Amino acid sequence: MTCYNLALIGFGGVSRAFLELLEKRNDELLEQFGFRLRVVAITDLRLGSIVAEEGVDVPDVLAADPGNGGFRRLGGSTDARNKWIIHHVPADIVVEATFTNPLDGEPALSHCRWALRSGKHLVTTNKGPVALAAAELKALAAQQGVAFEFEGAVMSGTPVIRLAERMFGGLEIQGFEGILNGTSNFVLGRMESGLDLGAAVREARSLGYAEADPTADLEGHDVRLKVAVLANELLGGALAPDDVATTGITALTPADTAKAAEQGLRWKLVGSARRTPGGGISAQVAPRALPLNHHLAGVSGAANAVSFDTDLLGPVTVSGPGAGRVETAYALLSDVIAIHESRTR
Numbered sequence: 054m055t056c057y058n059l060a061l062i063g064f065g066g067v068s069r070a071f072l073e074l075l076e077k078r079n080d081e082l083l084e085q086f087g088f089r090l091r092v093v094a095i096t097d098l099r100l101g102s103i104v105a106e107e108g109v110d111v112p113d114v115l116a117a118d119p120g121n122g123g124f125r126r127l128g129g130s131t132d133a134r135n136k137w138i139i140h141h142v143p144a145d146i147v148v149e150a151t152f153t154n155p156l157d158g159e160p161a162l163s164h165c166r167w168a169l170r171s172g173k174h175l176v177t178t179n180k181g182p183v184a185l186a187a188a189e190l191k192a193l194a195a196q197q198g199v200a201f202e203f204e205g206a207v208m209s210g211t212p213v214i215r216l217a218e219r220m221f222g223g224l225e226i227q228g229f230e231g232i233l234n235g236t237s238n239f240v241l242g243r244m245e246s247g248l249d250l251g252a253a254v255r256e257a258r259s260l261g262y263a264e265a266d267p268t269a270d271l272e273g274h275d276v277r278l279k280v281a282v283l284a285n286e287l288l289g290g291a292l293a294p295d296d297v298a299t300t301g302i303t304a305l306t307p308a309d310t311a312k313a314a315e316q317g318l319r320w321k322l323v324g325s326a327r328r329t330p331g332g333g334i335s336a337q338v339a340p341r342a343l344p345l346n347h348h349l350a351g352v353s354g355a356a357n358a359v360s361f362d363t364d365l366l367g368p369v370t371v372s373g374p375g376a377g378r379v380e381t382a383y384a385l386l387s388d389v390i391a392i393h394e395s396r397t398r
């Protein structure tokens with residue numbers, strides 16, 4: 054039986070849901086794929102660090118709280134010893150799920166580099182390192198003979214990247230447009246029901262959809278990262294997030310959404326990219342008032358959808374959850390399964 058040891062860097066909503074998922078699914082993973090997962094280290098800015106080579110005590114670590122001494126009370130330390138843990142704990146896979154920093158990707162980008170340089174597989178839901186440095190990280194992974202997987206960086210657990218990479222063989226993708234942020238889509242829907250922006254954002258936070266700083270959701274920075282990731286992965290681009298012209302939804306008011314509804318329109322934050330005749334890619338993020346029969350107009354709540362414009366099939370649309378703790382935890386699990394399958398194929 055194979056057992057993969059995991060080190061979790063960042064222990065917020067997604068990582069907690071991931072740990073709970075492992076507890077529930079370990080027997081099925083063994084039966085279905087022939088491996089088990091064991092978390093041997095966790096670090097978190099607010100909780101500190103804990104290492105347990107035989108596996109952490111799941112109820113204990115889930116109950117840890119900054120107010121009750123965090124991981125120190127369980128025999129760990131008060132500080133997040135990310136660098137030491139990534140380098141020295143005998144983990145097979147590092148799971149990076151700290152805050153996304155849309156500007157320079159740090160400190161997550163360093164966590165990713167440390168993991169790969171120390172010969173560990175890396176899975177992440179963190180959009181910063183993927184959007185800003187995927188090419189570098191992939192090269193590092195290849196050089197070290199390890200895997201770098203990041204399905205959760207776009208559309209949380211909905212496997213849009215892997216699906217397109219594996220199933221669109223022989224198709225030319227000319228471009229795509231999509232709703233790629235769960236929070237802003239949820240907020241626009243709540244505003245259509247008459248809620249103000251602040252109250253709608255508070256709801257999105259409590260449901261685990263929003264970024265630690267929800268400005269990234271509302272100002273389009275989060276979608277900008279996802280557009281860059283999709284354009285680079287699926288259109289073969291080399292876009293930096295700054296190449297994606299971006300406008301968010303903060304200028305929209307409940308009056309705007311109500312007026313649009315009267316006209317048979319619905320505001321959506323749309324991220325898109327398209328090949329240009331000169332061989333480049335033009336990409337943008339902007340709110341658009343879509344007619345109700347538009348294929349993206351009916352995508353509601355924290356759901357996301359992306360429609361690929363293909364040469365042989367025309368538009369092919371993938372939709373599913375775009376945010377959520379459990380949904381994103383599933384993305385991490387799907388990455389781990391992909392690593393196992395690639396190693397055992």
Ligand SMILES: NC(=O)C1=CN([C@@H]2O[C@H](COP(=O)(O)OP(=O)(O)OC[C@H]3O[C@@H](n4cnc5c(N)ncnc54)[C@H](O)[C@@H]3O)[C@@H](O)[C@H]2O)C=CC1
Nearest residue numbers: 063064065066067097098133150151152153178179376377
């Ligand atoms: N929640 C969602 O629906 C989705 C989240 N993501 C991404 O997944 C990542 C995790 O998301 P959530 O768990 O929802 O966020 P969260 O804010 O609940 O958790 C992040 C955790 O990372 C910890 N952290 C921050 N900086 C750290 C550092 N330097 N060292 C150690 N720990 C650190 C924080 O203390 C916090 O507990 C983020 O990058 C987010 O953008 C991606 C797709 C969907």
Ligand SMILES: N[C@@H](CC=O)C(=O)O
Nearest residue numbers: 234235236262264376
């Ligand atoms: N805050 C993001 C989380 C997933 O990437 C969103 O709302 O889409």
